[in-house]
Amino acid sequence: MMEGNQQLALRIDGALQAAGQEVSALRAELGAASRRLAELSADGPPGAAEMAAGGGGPDSAQPSLQVLLREEVSQLQEEIHLLRQMKDMLTKELEETHGGKASEILPATELKVQLAQKEQELARAKEALQAMKADRKRLKGEKSDLVSQMQQLYSTLESREEQLRDFIRNYEQHRKESEDAVKALAKEKDLLEREKWELRRQAKEATDHASALRSQLDLKDNRMKELEAELAMAKQSLATLTKDVPKRHSLAMPGETLLNGNQEWVMQADLPLTAAIRQSQQTLYHAHPQHTVDRQGVRVSPCHSRQPSIISDASAAEGDRSSTPSDINFASAPNSFPLQWG
Numbered sequence: 001m002m003e004g005n006q007q008l009a010l011r012i013d014g015a016l017q018a019a020g021q022e023v024s025a026l027r028a029e030l031g032a033a034s035r036r037l038a039e040l041s042a043d044g045p046p047g048a049a050e051m052a053a054g055g056g057g058p059d060s061a062q063p064s065l066q067v068l069l070r071e072e073v074s075q076l077q078e079e080i081h082l083l084r085q086m087k088d089m090l091t092k093e094l095e096e097t098h099g100g101k102a103s104e105i106l107p108a109t110e111l112k113v114q115l116a117q118k119e120q121e122l123a124r125a126k127e128a129l130q131a132m133k134a135d136r137k138r139l140k141g142e143k144s145d146l147v148s149q150m151q152q153l154y155s156t157l158e159s160r161e162e163q164l165r166d167f168i169r170n171y172e173q174h175r176k177e178s179e180d181a182v183k184a185l186a187k188e189k190d191l192l193e194r195e196k197w198e199l200r201r202q203a204k205e206a207t208d209h210a211s212a213l214r215s216q217l218d219l220k221d222n223r224m225k226e227l228e229a230e231l232a233m234a235k236q237s238l239a240t241l242t243k244d245v246p247k248r249h250s251l252a253m254p255g256e257t258l259l260n261g262n263q264e265w266v267m268q269a270d271l272p273l274t275a276a277i278r279q280s281q282q283t284l285y286h287a288h289p290q291h292t293v294d295r296q297g298v299r300v301s302p303c304h305s306r307q308p309s310i311i312s313d314a315s316a317a318e319g320d321r322s323s324t325p326s327d328i329n330f331a332s333a334p335n336s337f338p339l340q341w342g
Contacts, residue, residue, distance in 0.1 A: 011118075011122070012083065012086060012087050012090060012118065012122075013087065015083065015122050015125065019076070019079065019080050019083060019125060019129070020080065022076070022129050022132075023073070023076050023077065023080060026069075026072070026073060026076065026132065026136070027073065029136065030066075030069045030070075030073065033069070033139075033143070034066060068135070068139070069139070072132050072135065075128070076128070076129075076132070079125055079128065082121075083121075083125070086118065086121075
């Protein structure tokens with residue numbers, strides 16, 4: 001019976017040592033995993049740390065992995081503590097058996113029952129260790145998956161960053177082209193404005209010139225009307241002169257004098273001629289002193305009477321000294337010549 005207890009104690013010691021070794025191995029793996037996670041977080045891009053801090057990236061799973069590992073380690077430590085307590089109890093029983101306390105020695109059946117219980121507990125501990133190993137493998141697979149996801153995320157971020165740089169470059173180029181086009185349009189607008197104001201100035205000058213020409217034309221029209229009125233008055237005077245020629249011959253003074261070899265007759269009243277007509281008659285008379293009047297008759301302007309008037313020899317002689325038939329025809333027919341105005 002003592003040999004069975006010793007064997008049980010040896011088994012328990014071996015199980016405790018194996019559990020301690022596995023716990024130390026798990027601790028070493030946990031430390032290595034934490035160091036690798038720290039290295040990955042340190043070697044990653046600056047955007048990954050920010051994403052992990054925001055809880056949106058794959059690094060947010062690292063604290064959860066560490067928590068799981070710590071829970072499993074704490075469970076193993078509790079089991080080790082229970083096994084140590086059992087070991088202490090068994091060592092105490094062995095010491096009591098060695099001390100000669102035969103009365104307290106348990107029967108073999110009870111020892112077998114305790115041994116079976118201890119074996120069951122040991123099997124449960126082994127199962128827990130196997131479960132921990134499986135969890136460790138699963139965590140390793142998840143860690144590799146997370147690493148691959150992080151690498152894919154880094155590549156995606158790099159591609160997005162390159163796309164963003166291309167977009168910014170294209171936007172800057174398009175903005176520069178738009179600014180150049182706006183400047184060209186502004187220059188063209190200024191040129192068109194200058195041309196418009198130049199055309200307006202020319203149109204204003206043309207309008208002023210046209211108004212000046214119109215005013216000059218109005219002045220010429222008014223002058224023409226005045227000249228036409230004077231011409232009508234001159235026609236009336238000439239008509240009166242042609243009608244009053246016989247009367248003037250009859251009313252002439254008998255005393256006639258010769259001046260400079262030319263005979264002149266004096267009228268009692270002044271003729272109804274204007275000073276300009278009289279001056280023109282005198283000029284024509286002095287210019288043609290040798291021109292004689294046709295004694296058969298003098299033809300008057302066609303605008304008046306076309307019948308010949310018989311003048312006596314005396315009146316014809318007096319008419320020779322006053323005016324010539326050509327002078328009378330010229331003075332009495334001003335409309336026979338067209339008027340031209342400058």
